[in-house]
Amino acid sequence: MTTDLTRLTIHELTGAYRRREATPTRATEEYLARIERLDEQLGAYLTVTNDRALGAAAAADGRYRDGAPLGPLDGVPLAYKDVLCTQGVATTCGSKILEPFVPPYDATVVARLGVAGAVMLGKANMDEFAMGSSTEHSAFKLTRNPWDLTRVPGGSSGGSAAAVAGDLAVASLGTDTGGSVRQPAAFCGVVGVKPTYGRVSRYGLVAFASSLDQVGCLTRDVRDAALLLHAIAGVDPHDATSVDEAVPDYAALLAGGVKGLKLGVPREYFGEGLDPEVEAAVRAAIARLRDLGATVQEISLPTTDYGLAVYYIVAPVEASSNLARYDGVKYGLRAAGGKDLIDMESRTRAAGFGAEVKRRIMLGTYALSAGYYDAYYGRAQKVRTLVRRDFDAAFAHVDLLVAPTTPSVAFKHGDKADPLAMYLNDVFTVPGSLAGLPALSLRCGFNAAGLPIGLQLIGRPFDEARLLRCAYAYEQATDWRSRRPSLETTR
Amino acid sequence: METVIGLEVHAQLRTRSKMFCGCPTTFGAAPNTQTCPVCLGLPGTLPVINRVAIEFGVRTALALNLRVNAGCRFARKHYYYPDMPKNFQISQYEEPLAEDGWLEVDTEAGTRRIGIQRLHLEEDVGKLVHEGTLETAQASLVDYNRAGVPLMETVSRPEIRSPEEAAAYLKAFRAVLVYLGVCDGNMEEGSLRCDANVSLRPRGAPELGTKVEIKNVNSFRNVQRALEFEVQRQAKALAGGERIVQETRLWDADRGYTRSMRSKEYAHDYRYFPEPDLVPLTFEAEFVDAIRRELPELPRARRQRFVADYHVPAYDAAILTQSMALADYYEAAVGEARNAKAVSNWVMSELLHVLPGDDERAIAASPVPPAHLGALVRLIDDGTISGKIAKDVFEKMVRSGEAPGTIVEREGLTQVADTGALEAVIDLVLAGNPKPLEDWKKGKTAAAKALVGLVMKATGGKANPAIVNQLLEAKLPRL
Numbered sequence A: 001m002t003t004d005l006t007r008l009t010i011h012e013l014t015g016a017y018r019r020r021e022a023t024p025t026r027a028t029e030e031y032l033a034r035i036e037r038l039d040e041q042l043g044a045y046l047t048v049t050n051d052r053a054l055g056a057a058a059a060a061d062g063r064y065r066d067g068a069p070l071g072p073l074d075g076v077p078l079a080y081k082d083v084l085c086t087q088g089v090a091t092t093c094g095s096k097i098l099e100p101f102v103p104p105y106d107a108t109v110v111a112r113l114g115v116a117g118a119v120m121l122g123k124a125n126m127d128e129f130a131m132g133s134s135t136e137h138s139a140f141k142l143t144r145n146p147w148d149l150t151r152v153p154g155g156s157s158g159g160s161a162a163a164v165a166g167d168l169a170v171a172s173l174g175t176d177t178g179g180s181v182r183q184p185a186a187f188c189g190v191v192g193v194k195p196t197y198g199r200v201s202r203y204g205l206v207a208f209a210s211s212l213d214q215v216g217c218l219t220r221d222v223r224d225a226a227l228l229l230h231a232i233a234g235v236d237p238h239d240a241t242s243v244d245e246a247v248p249d250y251a252a253l254l255a256g257g258v259k260g261l262k263l264g265v266p267r268e269y270f271g272e273g274l275d276p277e278v279e280a281a282v283r284a285a286i287a288r289l290r291d292l293g294a295t296v297q298e299i300s301l302p303t304t305d306y307g308l309a310v311y312y313i314v315a316p317v318e319a320s321s322n323l324a325r326y327d328g329v330k331y332g333l334r335a336a337g338g339k340d341l342i343d344m345e346s347r348t349r350a351a352g353f354g355a356e357v358k359r360r361i362m363l364g365t366y367a368l369s370a371g372y373y374d375a376y377y378g379r380a381q382k383v384r385t386l387v388r389r390d391f392d393a394a395f396a397h398v399d400l401l402v403a404p405t406t407p408s409v410a411f412k413h414g415d416k417a418d419p420l421a422m423y424l425n426d427v428f429t430v431p432g433s434l435a436g437l438p439a440l441s442l443r444c445g446f447n448a449a450g451l452p453i454g455l456q457l458i459g460r461p462f463d464e465a466r467l468l469r470c471a472y473a474y475e476q477a478t479d480w481r482s483r484r485p486s487l488e489t490t491r
Numbered sequence B: 001m002e003t004v005i006g007l008e009v010h011a012q013l014r015t016r017s018k019m020f021c022g023c024p025t026t027f028g029a030a031p032n033t034q035t036c037p038v039c040l041g042l043p044g045t046l047p048v049i050n051r052v053a054i055e056f057g058v059r060t061a062l063a064l065n066l067r068v069n070a071g072c073r074f075a076r077k078h079y080y081y082p083d084m085p086k087n088f089q090i091s092q093y094e095e096p097l098a099e100d101g102w103l104e105v106d107t108e109a110g111t112r113r114i115g116i117q118r119l120h121l122e123e124d125v126g127k128l129v130h131e132g133t134l135e136t137a138q139a140s141l142v143d144y145n146r147a148g149v150p151l152m153e154t155v156s157r158p159e160i161r162s163p164e165e166a167a168a169y170l171k172a173f174r175a176v177l178v179y180l181g182v183c184d185g186n187m188e189e190g191s192l193r194c195d196a197n198v199s200l201r202p203r204g205a206p207e208l209g210t211k212v213e214i215k216n217v218n219s220f221r222n223v224q225r226a227l228e229f230e231v232q233r234q235a236k237a238l239a240g241g242e243r244i245v246q247e248t249r250l251w252d253a254d255r256g257y258t259r260s261m262r263s264k265e266y267a268h269d270y271r272y273f274p275e276p277d278l279v280p281l282t283f284e285a286e287f288v289d290a291i292r293r294e295l296p297e298l299p300r301a302r303r304q305r306f307v308a309d310y311h312v313p314a315y316d317a318a319i320l321t322q323s324m325a326l327a328d329y330y331e332a333a334v335g336e337a338r339n340a341k342a343v344s345n346w347v348m349s350e351l352l353h354v355l356p357g358d359d360e361r362a363i364a365a366s367p368v369p370p371a372h373l374g375a376l377v378r379l380i381d382d383g384t385i386s387g388k389i390a391k392d393v394f395e396k397m398v399r400s401g402e403a404p405g406t407i408v409e410r411e412g413l414t415q416v417a418d419t420g421a422l423e424a425v426i427d428l429v430l431a432g433n434p435k436p437l438e439d440w441k442k443g444k445t446a447a448a449k450a451l452v453g454l455v456m457k458a459t460g461g462k463a464n465p466a467i468v469n470q471l472l473e474a475k476l477p478r479l
Helices: A010-018 A024-042 A050-065 A108-115 A158-165 A182-188 A222-232 A250-256 A276-291 A302-325 A341-352 A355-368 A374-395 A419-426 A430-434 A464-477 B051-063 B163-180 B220-239 B285-293 B299-310 B314-320 B324-337 B340-354 B360-364 B370-381 B387-400 B404-410 B419-432 B434-441 B446-458 B465-478
Strands: A045-048 A077-081 A119-124 A171-176 A191-194 A214-219 A262-266 A295-299 A400-404 A439-446 A452-459 B002-012 B075-078 B088-091 B098-107 B110-123 B127-130 B140-143 B150-156 B192-201 B212-215 B247-252 B257-263
Touching (some): A010 A024, A010 A222, A024 A050, A024 A077, A045 A158, A050 A119, A077 A158, A119 A158, A158 A214, A171 A191, A171 A222, A182 A439, A182 A452, A191 A464, A214 A222, A222 A250, A222 A464, A250 A464, A276 A295, A276 A400, A276 A439, A276 A464, A302 A355, A302 A374, A302 A419, A302 B075, A374 A430, A452 A464, B002 B163, B002 B220, B051 B150, B051 B163, B088 B110, B098 B163, B110 B163, B163 B220, B163 B299, B192 B220, B212 B220, B212 B257, B220 B247, B220 B257, B299 B314, B299 B324, B314 B340, B324 B340, B340 B370, B340 B387, B370 B387, B370 B404, B387 B404, B419 B434, B419 B446, B419 B465, B434 B446, B446 B465
Parallel strands (some): A077 A171, A262 A295, A262 A400, B212 B247
Antiparallel strands (some): A191 A214, A191 A439, A439 A452, B098 B110, B110 B150, B192 B212, B247 B257
């Protein structure tokens, strides 16, 4: 056999399983071998779960042999961002403070995929506690962009995106708080979906900013995203913020086309700071969608400029609270030499958290302090409501918004040492997060240096089906999918 | 000077599971056996509100005349302490469950209506176990069994005017909670905990003096003692021209004084903000109304009704209405026996001595159901058995669980009221005991009582003493 199973999408791979041209064990072995060969260079994984993966694959083999696979994800090798709890498998959140932490339970999304027969290959690298846009804030290793190893894969789900782009997993789960699925998807040229807040359970997703965090999918094509999202979506009794809203069969709804679809182009997303090559590619994609039958109109989201400011109050406030539990008392790191309880806790947190995490804990603690609440958190929440209203007003006229995912393509390691420069990377993804809207990034071209460019679609709450349908129509009408990073030549 | 006291009471709710997870809430289990990832605050876990705890909160709010807010919201209260797994407590802050109520308290000075500012729900924390004392321990262990148990905090207005009144408030408050079935009221096990705020001001002054918070006053007696001590301490300080420092003081029950824990400068900044993992709750009017309809008669009203309807003394009524289960028991027994005062005596002097307590569980497990106790009183009232025999029958009822009629019949304990049979016994007694007869003849009337006793003894206690008395009174002058 000459087929390289690691190049297939989920639906192609399971098709091969059903036709008995491949088995989950063979696909899993190929992936594990490829990880072994290439991941030292790529740095996508923090933990590789060989034995567990092979065990799950063998079970899936049997089901295909009996002609009774569990569904469209049975035997599919996936990577999970290391912020998702996996029973019996270390979960670090990219932080030394959770070393060691082995969860006694599975995140709901992990459990659901397990029930669907998916094979976990391992845990993907990330910015510490999902705080960052380059995966450079991981306490453990650097992750490289498969399209250019001198560049970042984006973040915080950089390991998840690099694994899919570098063919080290057929698809992966990431999490998105202010763009952490969409931005690395754009940088690595894969499909990244951030569902509506409440669409997917957060139970077992180690919290960064509770009112923003969502689990998302990183895949090779739109159909895979539809399949994976369908498997993880739906209300969960363990997550009071998950919403009991029917989950459509996204894959079955892909083919409707864009004829009559009303697209809005937010004026504020095309201003200063947008890389001209990115702008050209996005505008060309919008033109293509118009050609395919969509109507396009420019709209305005006047509060766009305030998005980052609001985000950098709300997210650190929630983070400062969520991260208070890491104190060396119960699990994870405990620094030695503490004179008393407070000293032990201080030493543990000083040694366990990286600079970016500390920065955000400080920001959040300050913003919540007595006398500052109204000026910071209180006001940020008010502006957040205005951001939401902006989107509501836009969606009264259009069905979807089309915009760039990021202002630029993947940057080089070390290029954004200034935190503010790093934060600006999220300027187009943060507003949708603040409003809890579903959004997606997919490849819409390459710059002259051969780096992928991401197109962002933003939809109404719980309108993931329409988002996916539009993305699918564009993907089918273009040929961007055929280009692959040339990792193998660097072997 | 006028004393101004406000009480904060924390009550553990008697729900089967914890506030935000499914773990059991039973007291006394081996350390850390009643825990799960959620109440251990493990990374990634999320709270889910216990609906029963909310219902208990609403029930209590209605019973204490509070306004149940149309909606409420949980908030995070931050401080670092190892007994709190997340280093924040899920509590309520700006949007509590209920506000503005009152509790009527009967004191020697009359009835006082004490305002209640607010009622909110939160989660309890775990317990630290130190090796040795806190100061000398080399290590401390944490038991998280209690972490996440539902707590209801109720804050009174500063309208309590004396330490006795504070104790009375706490007693009345406890009775209401126990009646509602929302808290077992066990202060020793910490199901009900109290902190007191106290200050002094010149009588009639509009503004409040500087307050001191006293922690760890976990019994009625300690509330009163600690407040008495603190009032005196403050009065002395003020008289000496000192200023009262706003601080938290700890009551040391063994030594009988309060000592400073921390002053205001070290007060925590709790950094409250709305709990983002929980959606705000809204209450439909129907939900609240349904709970209101199910409210039981409360202890004070029931006590007043017992005095009015059953004509029992206020003292009896207070004991009988201590717990709803006991009051229910009493009313069921009275329904059988009619003689309300006699039933009250039996409940107070006999039943409560054999039961381990007066709570629901103790009453439900009573070997003597109310119908049996009522039947026993009826047997006495209709002369079937004597009061003395009844005590023996009661003991047997406790042991066997049988109905009194069954025991009386089987053991032939029915009182002898047959005058013919009794006259024969009396004749035998008189013949065998010439001394008391002689005494009687000499005018010692007390000798008649001795003769009654002898007849009773001869019949094994079964003779009806009143009839024996009558017969002797008729016979003696004729001898």
